[in-house]
Amino acid sequence: MNKIVKGIGVTAIAAVMAGVSFAAHEWYADKPFLFRAYLDRPLIKIAMDQPEMLTSLGVLESVGITGHNAYLDNDSPEQGDKLFAQMASLRDGLSQYDNDSLSESELLSKQVAQYLLDLMSQAEPYRYHTYPVNQLFGIQNGYPTFMQAQHRLQTQEDVEHYLARLDAVQLKFAQTLEGLKLREQKGIIPPRFMIDRVLTEMTEFVAQPIETNILYTNLEQKAAEIEGVSSQQSQAWLADAKSRIQDSVHPAYQSLIDYFTQLAPKAGNDVGYWHLPDGDKAYELALKLFTTTDYSAEQLHQLGLSEVERLQAQMLSIITQQGYSVDAGFETAMAELAADPKHYYPDNDEGRAQILADYQRILDEIDAGLDPVFNVRPQASMEVQRIPEFKEKTSPGAYYQQPSLDGTRPGRFFANLYDIKATPRYSMRTLAYHEGIPGHHFQIAIAMELEGLPFMRRMAPFTAYIEGWALYAEQVAWEAGFQDQPLDNLGRLQAELFRAVRLVVDTGLHAKRWSREQAIDYMAANTGMAKSDVVAEVERYIVMPGQATAYKVGMLKILELRQKAQQALGDKFELTAFHDAVLKNGALPLDILEQVIDDYIAKVQAS
Template identity: 65%
Template sequence: MKTFFKRLFLGLLIIVLLGGAFAAHEWKAQKPFLFRVFLDRTLIQFAFESPETLTSLGFLESVGIKGHNAKLDDDSPEKADELFEKIPEIKEVLLSYDDASLSEKERLSKEITLYLLEFGEQAEEFRYHNYPVNQLFGVQNGYPSFMEAQHQVHTVEDAENYLARLEAVRVKFAQNLAGIQLRAENGILPPRFVIDRVLDEMNGFINTPAKENILYTSLQTKLNDAKEVTSNDKARLLASAESNITGYVYPAYELLIEYFDRVKEKADTDDGFWHLPNGDKAYESALRFFTTTDYTADEIHNIGLSEVDRIQTEILTILTEQGYDTAQGFSVAIEALAADERFYYEDSDEGRAQILKDYQKILDEIDANLDNAFRIRPKAGMEVVRIPEFKEKTSPGAYYQQPAIDGSRPGRFFANLYDIKATPTYSMRTLAYHEGIPGHHFQIAISMELEGMPFIRRISPFTAYTEGWALYTERLAWELGFQEDPFDNIGRLQAELFRAVRLVVDTGIHAKRWTREQAIDYMKANTGMAQSDVVSEIERYIVMPGQATAYKVGMMKILELRERAKSVLGDRFDLRDFHDVVLKNGAVPLDILERLVEQYIEST
């Protein structure tokens, strides 16, 4: 974990601090001699402008630089303007590097960077077509989560920086509010249910006594673990934290609460992007970004309908073999399975603790038995933790957090334990494989650890690739024999069905004018998921248009490419070679992945 990023960031930091003829040129020149320096320097310059990113990366602290930990990011609309203004400049320099002077890997890096820059130019028109504060994410829950998970406290200085960030939050929230108001002026307000959800969340947050707030309790825990901090300092710092939460943090939240209270009556119940100004075009743009294809909403919708029928048929076949009554159709049969109490843990703290232990056992088992499918493996570890209780009610069923670059934190699979009925035992293997091993943890951690890869290639936001890979590994685990129990296989198929249904409901909401209720009814009837999960998922698609379509589109492409390689290569096909090709290039658009696989087939 420490190898590439430590050398990259510290090396460029030395350039900044010490200069030197060639080094200074490479840092300051509009066009560095070395192409990779240009790519990495560009991203690092953006990172240096983001104190929160620097904290998350954690590399400056190792050389004694901590001042950034007292600051928060500039979230003002003007700062966002600067990013869009820089895109043409970066693109011009990128194109000035002649392909003939670049290696094959560098040409691929150039192509991917250009892809992202050109999409950024095209997407500027729709930069305000989003809801930056919503029930899933936004400054209102992102800020306390960042402080709890990323801000390290080992010394008095670290704690003082923590306190400074508690003060800086008022400005940060005001900047976010300015962006929200700008969207409203352009006719973009979140649906009414979104406003109701965030108001409930924020009111609950500020109605918590300061000493019980996560910003206080998190600092308290960190100080208790900080051996260098004396008892007197701990007491002083905690008293200041309580004062800052009351005097700065809660008033910052009240800024947003007052605004949303004022505008909620203006919000309507039309949930799809189609009702926003230029909403149809904005949704087309979102689909192109998330799927990295030119599929239309109609094409994606119809693929989803076809896949729903296929997968439901497979599930009904297994349920019939296991003695369930399937004569009344999928909805009734799957609800009977969901109601079967033998598949649930005890609804208690002990039951939830056991879920986490069993998830870890599942991951440890598969991690120890993948040598026949993978040569490349991540060095970073993997652990299972619970989603923080203050936000799990509106969070998805699970998510993955990448390891810390400095190796201080392993990859984490966050499990949502709010509703015990949302965690049937037969779904656990599939979820663990998707979020952990060999899903997101393998793909993301390996990408971070790849030697010789430009920074932008390690963080490229190609959802169809990353989520397609994770969904692909669910099926891979079954093919490798890790889901021999027929009910575990039903769990796998349900997860794939869930992603197929997403194709239908996402396009239904944003292109075919489905209501929130229509989408909830369709997903509930066709997946058998817990009602709480269905509502959370549909509301997620409403605030993240197009994102949910990437999973199934990406999975289908990876399977298609694997089958082509097997068909052409026959006995020469090696699954480990195929996975090397997919993983060793980092995240890429699907058409580029297809080209890489074709090159592997030809070379083999």
Template identity: 65%
Template structure:
């Protein structure tokens, strides 16, 4: 978890070159820079420069002719994790030497947020191996080809040579990750059997695919073809080398994992929750604390979910009854009737899927053009809708967002899963587009990245309850603003909120109350009306990402609570644009800090 935290923080270096150039020698090399902001930014810069993959993703050094990092992959040895924890401890000690009375109000807030992260990292150290780094959703086995396809740019022969270098070095990277997997095995932290079966299927399919059809080959070929002025005489040589490297280095790397997980499967069980692991209950509570930024217990979260499920289902039934659907036989029957309406789906064809992407973009363009009455601040970065790569969409979630490149070379992207056409009913599309795109993740993440005068780490602090809570909150905002005037679109919105409420129940059910995977699937299917393929994918996600799914509804409920608090306190003086400014202009923060920021806004407004 700690590695993920700081790797994500390292993705904020829009001004790295400017900052590095502006640091005085003392500020760059001193253990304690004179300027507090310099200390914070320098820390993030140094961490990012220790990750060639992060530098590639940021894509700003290339414009200066610096490309050597694009030939390298991150060092994933367990020893690097040890070094990171030692580095975190040193950062913590130095941070405490800056006295609050010497800092501005904004710097004090930055210090408080940094301390929150560092102190959590110290607590989480004992649970650094309580995870499944190779699973059906993410891990090096699908993260590596996705990274090479989406992040590694090929505009000239040097870029292509660097691509070939990374193909050669992938076996070392897999070997390093294998060390960590074996440490987990020794500690009794073994994925459930279905996870192993899924990744074995994924990796076996990957290596059995003809090299010329492998995404690592086809992506390189496409990039060469799209590159301006790429020497035609070099294309054949590069692609021949890529074919050889995939055969000699990439496939053997995957075979290492295939062999390992085949043996590990004999030790795996069909129990799915964290409760079964050594110190599993404590590890789960730590995960809940990290993702919700609260001290809520599993029981509290579970009960909140049950109450919200009942409330939201009642609202949905009321709407469906008014639209002529039979709501007298209960929630599941009514939702099934709606789901059976073929008019609510696109054609199960390439043309139908292309139309879905086009319609998603129209929805986003429409709301972006007409929300000035709710938002003053807007991101400069644009966004686009693309399909999740087909090779991994079967086990991917329904959608996800990818932040824009800091140098402006790539817009924000809303990735849509089009594997099962029944998982994309028309009445759910608006809500999903608002959540992943505008004014949801794209607004929050892109605005945070573009904030001026704020320490780099605050531009994308990894507080999931805030980020996912915001995205879920904006689904309701879009409805309140009139963008879902079709009652069935509102059913789609409520279904999405119900989905997050159910998550509170099933996540805690699996990891604290010893539910089986099948119990969780049955509960979610019965209480959401989602397509079975989506339900299975979601439940399997919660099993490998304990606690993460509880952050959405927890964060949304807190933001709505704070908005109501401000409305009640300010009355006619309340302006939704002001409220959104306070929430968005401070970057992601723990929920308790967000509440204090809103309290300060209320007090300032009341003071006139």
């Protein structure tokens, strides 16, 4: 930590990050006077040990603190031990603060902290039941993505830090490799397809000419835009970068290539968590972690089947009205719709550029028209970008990246343009609403901007709430009139159906022992999605057990709570006020969200 902050007082850094004054007592005391300081302090300490997180948050640069940008996170197993110990200590100390001594907001913070820390305690025995290097995410694609999207290159010092991070990658890869070997010893070996995918990805990454590598081209593009830098200086930086990519980055990748090459013969074709040691227990915990409920795999599976039936019936009605035949069933009807070329952009650079422009137009349009349904709005702006081409083949259809805390980096909606058939025009609105406005960008940026709340509340990782809100936001956009064309509404229903199918497939894979091929066949038959998307999605559920179940569970809970508020309040119900109650508390476990809505109902009734 001392290297990273370069001698700047830790209480000063804490004050910058928390936005409050941190006296020495609040930093070092066993029991700080302020409950918020008690919650913020360990998370700030963790952040100060994670320079990549500091870069992503972007709060220290505004006061001239930049040294952390020359380092990468410590990914060693020992660092993981330290993190669990810190969280256990934080959990044990919550009892120092009596509920009666806390304000309403502080009490909610205590409940959220208790919930999250209890989950972490339960998860510790299964911390190695993960695949940290896989075809979807991991250091092999996360590192270059981080360098391209989050490491800023605005000054000469930023460039020096960038170059330092090219060297630092060898240690980070070595630490990741140490964790992979520990998993192998415990019998946590990825399925064979996953190993083949990452080997292809990494081999292609190091085989390309350095001058076309994203780590080189990113510096080439951005260094040329730095004010006052000569072409000679830019060329010197590029020569230095090329040397470091060759001498540090490529050997780091080769170390993982060598490891997975020798691991491949030990891997099999069973893909569900059930085949791992204690995999059934790990999956049960994963469902609890991602849904913040006690739903069993069987309950979620049956919920998914019933939702699939309901949504397909609505979609078939629209398809019939649009003149497509449904006589041969849902899969054939969706295939006929998907085969119609009028629904697609040209399969060239111009077509892909137009997709990005149209996404931005859709977002600008809805952003300008949401006043009737939202009071609270994020201050952070957002933009649309293409998923970097080097990783889009195995990436999901889209994802969102949060803005920096200081507002210098906007929220970003990344769209996958690898397969043009995966972006039919009628699906674009609902995807933009989910990833951008009023979905992830609204919820995540608003949470980050909440004043007076501890970091844990502003950055809480409760997937059922976060993804449930984004799916709910798709419906809100439709209700507000932004999907007035029947096929746009079909796209919305197909997106919701996609999440219902996820309930079936995720539990099928990990609890009912479905094969990868069985899951692909079911999803292709019941969604009408492009085959490339189906394969990428099923393989995502294999590497992230339980995560896919969060979306529908969260959406259905928010809709249930909205109906509850409407019935209780009658004429006093205002949708804008309901959305305030949901959004102004950060992400929450679903039972705590219900408690918040119950309090909102009671206050309106008493007014």
